[in-house]
Amino acid sequence: MAARIPGLIALFDVDGTLTAPRKVVTPEMSKFMQELRKVVTVGVVGGSDFVKISEQLGNTVTNDFDYVFSENGLLAHKEGKLIGTQSLKDFIGEEKLKEIINFTLHYIADLDIPIKRGTFIEFRSGMLNVSPIGRNCSQEERDEFEKYDKVQNIRSKMVSVLREKFAHLNLTFSVGGQISFDVFPQGWDKTYCLKYLDEFSEIHFFGDKTYKVGGNDHEIYESERTIGHTVTSPEDTMKQCKALFLGN
Numbered sequence: 174m175a176a177r178i179p180g181l182i183a184l185f186d187v188d189g190t191l192t193a194p195r196k197v198v199t200p201e202m203s204k205f206m207q208e209l210r211k212v213v214t215v216g217v218v219g220g221s222d223f224v225k226i227s228e229q230l231g232n233t234v235t236n237d238f239d240y241v242f243s244e245n246g247l248l249a250h251k252e253g254k255l256i257g258t259q260s261l262k263d264f265i266g267e268e269k270l271k272e273i274i275n276f277t278l279h280y281i282a283d284l285d286i287p288i289k290r291g292t293f294i295e296f297r298s299g300m301l302n303v304s305p306i307g308r309n310c311s312q313e314e315r316d317e318f319e320k321y322d323k324v325q326n327i328r329s330k331m332v333s334v335l336r337e338k339f340a341h342l343n344l345t346f347s348v349g350g351q352i353s354f355d356v357f358p359q360g361w362d363k364t365y366c367l368k369y370l371d372e373f374s375e376i377h378f379f380g381d382k383t384y385k386v387g388g389n390d391h392e393i394y395e396s397e398r399t400i401g402h403t404v405t406s407p408e409d410t411m412k413q414c415k416a417l418f419l420g421n
């Protein structure tokens with residue numbers, strides 16, 4: 174690998190950038206990444222957990238990419254080896270976590286909305302996912318809630334209450350999708366993985382959701398540490414990388 178450009182890494186989002194959303198990588202893209210890897214160091218950073226990323230990019234993902242950051246880098250692999258882990262419960266601690274969960278459940282209990290189902294808070298290793306209607310609603314109920322929320326602003330009102338109540342914990346509240354919002358410590362977006370990339374002076378990031386509102390690639394795209402590239406599809410990712418790194 175001596176021929177690779179030193180100090181430069183190409184870092185990729187997964188969904189919509191290396192694969193179609195929630196789909197498996199194409200053989201063409203896998204082959205392309207291996208070609209690219211001859212020239213530059215390559216890494217992936219996805220919001221999903223390691224199991225999901227392995228399903229999408231293949232179970233050899235930690236060998237196919239120099240760096241694999243799942244859950245935005247809360248789980249970090251370098252050259253096939255695990256180099257770091259972080260979790261919400263270790264970081265915040267059980268007491269404060271319980272405080273947030275209790276308050277949130279009380280708030281939802283007092284909320285008057287047309288229907289409620291189950292799983293109002295999903296505990297994930299790096300975040301809480303909060304849903305006023307409950308995550309195990311049907312697709313139809315989900316669509317209905319989204320429409321209702323657009324008019325009634327259920328989620329945004331809830332977020333402003335929580336944001337004020339827990340201002341001292343430096344949390345980020347991110348409204349996305351149809352029925353929920355995420356709660357996680359500040360900086361636990363995709364920029365989290367950059368702490369493992371100090372040796373690189375030129376970090377090219379490629380992502381499809383680089384826009385400001387609700388774009389999960391926005392922070393890393395905007396970061397001073399990266400050169401951000403917005404892509405529209407996996408095909409566009411290949412096209413931009415060819416032009417940038419392969420000279421065609």
Ligand SMILES: [Mg+2]
Pocket residue numbers: 186187188189190380381382
């Ligand atoms: Mg994406």
